[in-house]
Amino acid sequence: MAEYELDCFGEACPIPLVKAEKKLDEMVVGDILIVLIDHSCAMKNVPEWARKQGHNVEIDEVDDGEWEVVIEKMK
Amino acid sequence: MSETQTGTTRIQRSQSSRTRSRKPKKNQIPYAIGVFAAIAAIGIILSTVSANLGIFWFTGSIFGFILQRSRFCFTASMRDPSLTGSTTVTRAVLIAFAITTIGFWAIKYGAFLRGLPIPGQGYIAPVSFATAIGALFFGIGMVIAGGCASGTLMRVGEGFTMQLISLLFFIIGSLWGAHDFGWWKLNVISEGRPVFLPDVLGWGGAIVVQLLLIGCLYVMADKWENRKKESDS
Secondary structure, rough: EEEEEEEOOOOOOHHHHHHHHHHHHHOOOOOEEEEEOOHHHHHHHHHHHHHHHEEEEEEEEEEEEEEEEEOOOOO | OOOOOOOOOOOOOOOHHHHHHOOOOOHHHHHHHHHHHHHHHHHHHHHHHHHHHHHHHHHHHHHHHHHHHHHOOOHHHHHHHOOOOHHHHHHHHHHHHHHHHHHHHHHHHHHOOOOOOOOOHHHEEEOOOOHHHHHHHHHHHHHHHHOOOHHHHHHHHHHOOOOOOOHHHHHHHHHHHHHHHHHHHHHHHOEEEEHHHHHHHHHHHHHHHHHHHHHHHHHHHHHHHHHHHHOOO
């Protein structure tokens, strides 16, 4: 069970989502992807998208205005 | 739905990434009180200069606050249906349009009933292909910039530095646009015809047709989201 990290600090709204989507495609079920973001909009649409795809998602506010979206690939 | 609640068991992640991410957070309440006091103080000073200025200041502050807290994003409302298939924000925008439709209709119809000049009629701009072409340009721009006008301002306020660049070019573009606007208005925009729905459909018809259109878009947005869900599973 591998763990990947995706640094999306400073990237505006759709980019973290697109990057996470591409990265998740390369991963196998059970792998964990941690997306680091500091864009409030991405903080909303990355988890929403991932949950809709059926993955487990957790959000950690690491610092003020910095989040880690932890996605466990489920399928 | 709260942002931390997932309804699933906690994801097991490696210890190193977990401990690394733990930083003590500063209490922000004193800042909040300070900013609130500053907003009130500036508002009072501005309203002694001019009553309108005070109102603009307070409505602007409230608008920004709501925009930030609600994560309302016009860009996402147009982009997410094709990017992720989610229409949550789209539907929120449609509801906002419906509410403002009723509000503006009430204000205008109220003035009409009392025989007063209808407010805001100067903002009825001619409709033509220029509107559609301009909307397309605006759409391309806002998706690349990561936010429309209000979204960019809000994120700069949040401290998202990359969008300072968007803001800079947003200002340059606005100034350039304002500089040439007279020419565009004379040669392109005035070719179209301004349409005020109550003139065409009557006051009752105007609000019914507009709300029906918004309702149709809402149903379409809802159908779109569920269609995506079925094809994915």
